[in-house]
Amino acid sequence: MTMREQDTDTSRALLALADSRSSVRLRAAMAIGTTPDPRFVDTLVERCAIEPEFHVRDMLTWALTRHPASVTVPELLKELRSERAQARSQALHTLSKIGDRRTWPAITRALLSDADDEVARSAWRAAVVLVPGGEEPGLAAVLATQLGRGERETQRSLSRALVALGEVIVPTLDAAMTDLDPRVRAHAIATERLLSDPDTGFEFAIEEAKRVVALGGAGKEE
Known part of the structure; x- marks a missing residue:
């Protein structure tokens, strides 16, 4: 040619x-x-x-x-x-x-x-x-500021991103579970459920988390 x-x-x-x-x-x-x-x-x-x-x-x-x-x-x-x-x-x-x-x-x-x-x-x-190795906790902290944001699809995306970071997100989620905003608490609880059981669907996790928050729980085993 x-x-x-x-x-x-x-x-x-x-x-x-x-x-x-x-x-x-x-x-x-x-x-x-x-x-x-x-x-x-x-x-x-x-x-x-x-x-x-x-x-x-x-x-x-x-x-x-x-x-x-x-x-x-x-x-x-x-x-x-x-x-x-x-x-x-x-x-x-x-x-x-x-x-x-x-x-x-x-x-x-x-x-x-x-x-x-x-x-x-x-x-x-x-x-x-x-994210470079070692920077994951800092990223998790920034991502956690977005917990409770938006509609279901946006929340699902954030949970997936956090779960992809692995166990480093646990302290950040623990802190978010005590947030004054019930949407933040529920989203944090649902994300923790997805981390501990990847086979759990987000829809089930978030609805269960909402029930926990409504009952005054924090999503952790006592």
């Missing part, structure tokens, strides 16, 4: 990422990931910020992971400062998939407590993947 033909194919693929049909955008992202080219990275990152379809965004992330981290990571880190929530969320998701722990300092407390639930959830997932 000549250089001119390669440039033509590149232009077509970039145009296809903006096509009105999600199936065309999906195929374009797949093609780009199959044949990585650093010239695509900026457009892939930009598209992540505005792509409305989840399955296309997932393919965009896959395509980015197929490119060298030295090219993609700097662009993704810029997106963490974007005013657009989806840009922040998708950049965090992609960084978690790349798994370069040198990006850990970019997972700030501000992102972990972002006002947008999707951004916060992406930050929690990225944090547990990227």
Whole structure:
């Protein structure tokens, strides 16, 4: 293939990422990931910020992971400062998939407590993947400030992130079980149940925890 033909194919693929049909955008992202080219990275990152379809965004992330981290990571880190929530969320998701722990300092407390639930959830997932050894207790303490937040899906995501950190979360959960806010107490109790019995479903754990709190318990065996 000549250089001119390669440039033509590149232009077509970039145009296809903006096509009105999600199936065309999906195929374009797949093609780009199959044949990585650093010239695509900026457009892939930009598209992540505005792509409305989840399955296309997932393919965009896959395509980015197929490119060298030295090219993609700097662009993704810029997106963490974007005013657009989806840009922040998708950049965090992609960084978690790349798994370069040198990006850990970019997972700030501000992102972990972002006002947008999707951004916060992406930050929690990225944090547990990227946290360096020895930093887990500090991360657990920050994550615990979000206990009781949001609706059921947000709470489930936080519990999963905390449980992924392992036994280091126990002291933090113990403290949260005495919080004045009953939502925080219930969420902490449910998370502790999931840690001790991973087969327990979150729905069962949180409903049981609510009953414990309503009865004035703290969720620990006396």
